[in-house]
Amino acid sequence: xxxxxxxxxxxxxxxxxxxxxxxxxxxxxxxxxxxxxxxxxxxxxxxxxxxxxxxxxxxxxxxxxxxxxxxxxxxxxxxxxxxxxxxxxxxxxxxxxxxxxxxxxxxxxxxxxxxxxxxxxxxxxxxxxxxxxxxxxxxxxxxxxxxxxxxxxxxxxxxxxxxxxxxxxxxxxxxxxxxxxxxxxxxxxxxxxxxxxxxxx
Amino acid sequence: xxxxxxxxxxxxxxxxxxxxxxxxxxxxxxxxxxxxxxxxxxxxxxxxxxxxxxxxxxxxxxxxxxxxxxxxxxxxxxxxxxxxxxxxxxxxxxxxxxxxxxxxxxxxxxxxxxxxxxxxxxxxxxxxxxxxxxxxxxxxxxxxxxxxxxxxxxxxxxxxxxxxxxxxxxxxxxxxxxxxxxxxxxxxxxxxxxxxxxxxx
Numbered sequence: 581x582x583x584x585x586x587x588x589x590x591x592x593x594x595x596x597x598x599x600x601x602x603x604x605x606x607x608x609x610x611x612x613x614x615x616x617x618x619x620x621x622x623x624x625x626x627x628x629x630x631x632x633x634x635x636x637x638x639x640x641x642x643x644x645x646x647x648x649x650x651x652x653x654x655x656x657x658x659x660x661x662x663x664x665x666x667x668x669x670x671x672x673x674x675x676x677x678x679x680x681x682x683x684x685x686x687x688x689x690x691x692x693x694x695x696x697x698x699x700x701x702x703x704x705x706x707x708x709x710x711x712x713x714x715x716x717x718x719x720x721x722x723x724x725x726x727x728x729x730x731x732x733x734x735x736x737x738x739x740x741x742x743x744x745x746x747x748x749x750x751x752x753x754x755x756x757x758x759x760x761x762x763x764x765x766x767x768x769x770x771x772x773x774x775x776x777x778x779x780x781x
Numbered sequence: 782x783x784x785x786x787x788x789x790x791x792x793x794x795x796x797x798x799x800x801x802x803x804x805x806x807x808x809x810x811x812x813x814x815x816x817x818x819x820x821x822x823x824x825x826x827x828x829x830x831x832x833x834x835x836x837x838x839x840x841x842x843x844x845x846x847x848x849x850x851x852x853x854x855x856x857x858x859x860x861x862x863x864x865x866x867x868x869x870x871x872x873x874x875x876x877x878x879x880x881x882x883x884x885x886x887x888x889x890x891x892x893x894x895x896x897x898x899x900x901x902x903x904x905x906x907x908x909x910x911x912x913x914x915x916x917x918x919x920x921x922x923x924x925x926x927x928x929x930x931x932x933x934x935x936x937x938x939x940x941x942x943x944x945x946x947x948x949x950x951x952x953x954x955x956x957x958x959x960x961x962x963x964x965x966x967x968x969x970x971x972x973x974x975x976x977x978x979x980x981x982x
Contacts, residue, residue: 762844764844770855771852771855
């Protein structure tokens, strides 16, 4: 059986990404797999595929808000629809890579805390000051991060990740890749689990 | 526990609708529920929501074809990607209502056979002659049906169903409603099952 890491591509503003984020590390561990997290910007993907955010779409938008909460209940995950939704996650994603290049455990803790700050505590994670706070709580040097957030190096780092996401075939979030097989959406968790159990079906 | 019928809205050209069609009657029966089938035309809904068919969408289209087959394997349902896809289902849907208004068991048998003709035997169900064949195999009078297919009465009958679909909030197929709760997609089968078991969660 393969022990290749699971690739988990997501946007911090995506409710279904949050649902996967709450499950994927444990699910991977039960099958001897590490998980590589990759926050990216859905907006960059939408330009390529010509698709649009869910919420402004008539009927589908209203259904989606209902389904976010119901899917969370189904998976026994606490969830609160954020007041500001969706929002820009540039600072949140850049901070992740800055942390990751220094201490990947710290980056993972920050990512989980950022999802929860948004989907449980209704914090505005589009605000760089909130992002820096969350990084500090995970153990980072807030002043260094705040200075790095606007620097070209970190802009380029995130841009490269968004390009890599598109190169994998990603068109929506969450996007999970296991041994080259792509799974889009939190509703693919049962298929992901079966794939890990059986090595493919 | 409610015994209200399950409402099942679908388009005959939708692979995920076919997957639900293969499961929903048995699932309903296990929970004391009948299922009302409603074929409609996705094109009519897309005009309202501004959404588009999956296949021409870059990346998402290719993923979808892969996911149709994988989701079928996951559910142990035989599936073959049709050569002509998607296709117009006006004749197929009109025939359903003509049958239904005469003998609803015959209409159900015809609907199941039509899905299988398309998704197993690669038959062109956009062809009225194929539709009439399938209805005859289900026990209908083929000449009467062939004459009715172009009549205003049957056109109006299907148009009314499409309007009713939009009035329920439907924006994509399959769309299953249980006691007022809408579920979009074959991937909501686990939630549908839990809803039927618990009366809501």
